[in-house]
Amino acid sequence: xxxxxxxxxxxxxxxxxRSLLVQRDQQPPRSLELIHLxxxxxxxxxxxxxxxxxxxxxxxxxxxMASRAGRLRAxxxxxxxRSVRARIGQHRLFFSPAxxxxxxxxxxxxxxxxxxxxxxxxxxxxELSLRADAQILLDAARxxxxxxxxxxxxxEGAAARVYWSAFARAVVGPLTFAGRRSRPAPxxxxxxxSLGYTLLAGEAATLLHAVxxxxxxxxxxxxxxxxxxxxxxxxxPFRHAVVDRAVLLAVNQARFTQADFxxxxxxxxxxLTQPALRRFVTIYEEAMLAPAETELLGPRAxxxxxxxxxxxxxRIHRLCSRAGPPQADSGRSAA
Amino acid sequence: MNRPPPNASLVVVxxxxxxxxxxxxLARLLDDFGKRVQGSVFECWLEPPxxxxxxxxxxxxxxxxxxxxxxxxxxxxxxxAVRTIGQAQPDPPPPFWVF
Numbered sequence: 268x269x270x271x272x273x274x275x276x277x278x279x280x281x282x283x284x285r286s287l288l289v290q291r292d293q294q295p296p297r298s299l300e301l302i303h304l305x306x307x308x309x310x311x312x313x314x315x316x317x318x319x320x321x322x323x324x325x326x327x328x329x330x331x332m333a334s335r336a337g338r339l340r341a342x343x344x345x346x347x348x349r350s351v352r353a354r355i356g357q358h359r360l361f362f363s364p365a366x367x368x369x370x371x372x373x374x375x376x377x378x379x380x381x382x383x384x385x386x387x388x389x390x391x392x393x394e395l396s397l398r399a400d401a402q403i404l405l406d407a408a409r410x411x412x413x414x415x416x417x418x419x420x421x422x423e424g425a426a427a428r429v430y431w432s433a434f435a436r437a438v439v440g441p442l443t444f445a446g447r448r449s450r451p452a453p454x455x456x457x458x459x460x461s462l463g464y465t466l467l468a469g470e471a472a473t474l475l476h477a478v479x480x481x482x483x484x485x486x487x488x489x490x491x492x493x494x495x496x497x498x499x500x501x502x503x504p505f506r507h508a509v510v511d512r513a514v515l516l517a518v519n520q521a522r523f524t525q526a527d528f529x530x531x532x533x534x535x536x537x538x539l540t541q542p543a544l545r546r547f548v549t550i551y552e553e554a555m556l557a558p559a560e561t562e563l564l565g566p567r568a569x570x571x572x573x574x575x576x577x578x579x580x581x582r583i584h585r586l587c588s589r590a591g592p593p594q595a596d597s598g599r600s601a602a
Numbered sequence: 603m604n605r606p607p608p609n610a611s612l613v614v615v616x617x618x619x620x621x622x623x624x625x626x627x628l629a630r631l632l633d634d635f636g637k638r639v640q641g642s643v644f645e646c647w648l649e650p651p652x653x654x655x656x657x658x659x660x661x662x663x664x665x666x667x668x669x670x671x672x673x674x675x676x677x678x679x680x681x682x683a684v685r686t687i688g689q690a691q692p693d694p695p696p697p698f699w700v701f
């Protein structure tokens with residue numbers, strides 16, 4: 268039911284009956300009941316024994332592995348029967364004219380989420396004068412979006428320029444933010460945003476795998492090697508409604524300072540210290556467990572934010588399933 | 603008391619059986635799902651699909667003509683109405699862990 272985050276190095280996880288025993292260095296181990304675990308998120312060098320991994324997978328848990336700096340490395344899922352109908356339907360949709368509508372929907376929801384966050388910031392901090400920027404984005408989201416991928420990229424880019432300029436004005440804490448940049452993130456605020464997006468994308472990728480879809484075949488984010496393009500499509504509104512909002516609050520409340528980041532030179536993002544990374548994943552989890560707000564995530568958002576992400580994944584799955592051959596999961600010919 | 607996970611609710615399972623082997627089997631089964639709070643009473647924090655799964659497992663392990671099992675799910679948030687005397691306290695798992 269819950270995710271356990273492990274920030275290495277110095278951590279080991281082994282199986283003990285129906286529990287996992289977690290030990291940091293020589294400290295007394297702590298016990299986690301398998302029945303309460305939805306999955307593990309491992310950052311850096313964390314030793315997990317094979318029996319522990321297999322026991323977690325056997326109860327349906329998933330494992331996401333990232334580098335110590337937060338770059339997604341691997342996803343580990345149970346090898347279970349999954350619907351192949353949905354995957355065939357996903358491939359069909361990708362090549363169909365309906366993909367254009369899906370692309371537009373991704374961008375439309377993204378821009379709406381940007382507008383909603385700025386509107387919320389404006390209500391809380393009217394002195395920042397964000398209302399006009401929010402209105403520009405709202406108008407852009409409500410207008411008919413262009414049909415071609417290139418024009419959609421342009422529309423997204425134009426919206427992003429307005430959004431990030433306004434977001435920068437909303438950052439008033441001790442850390443500075445001049446605008447969104449990544450690969451590498453040049454400063455702590457960008458590093459926090461990138462880390463939050465990585466966590467979101469990792470969750471979305473495991474959800475998509477679990478329902479039998481291919482996270483690499485997206486509609487708006489074009490397939491590119493192993494990039495989880497469909498996961499990136501899925502998380503677009505959540506980037507702003509959840510991660511940006513959580514990072515903004517944390518930075519403005521001075522929950523992170525420069526001392527929480529280790530510089531790694533001009534070609535790498537600054538890296539959070541171990542205690543700061545633990546603090547960040549706590550903030551991220553609290554954001555994902557908070558009630559999903561329809562103002563930020565749209566009218567179909569229900570339950571907590573994580574439920575809303577799952578709901579979006581399930582809708583994509585249903586769409587792809589409808590496009591797939593009904594007999595695909597019966598073992599008979601899929602033709 | 604920890605804030606429980608968002609979709610989990612408190613489920614109290616109480617069982618009685620005249621057969622020692624079945625009693626031990628039921629206890630082992632319930633150990634995988636929750637915590638023993640009294641001799642034949644377990645406190646479990648479960649999401650709805652797991653409640654169904656547990657019910658099916660208990661049904662397979664019990665002999666209906668001889669055994670008696672109560673599975674009492676409280677509504678979400680219902681644990682706040684639970685009254686205890688002495689050392690007992692509902693003990694939900696946290697919604698997440700950070701090591």
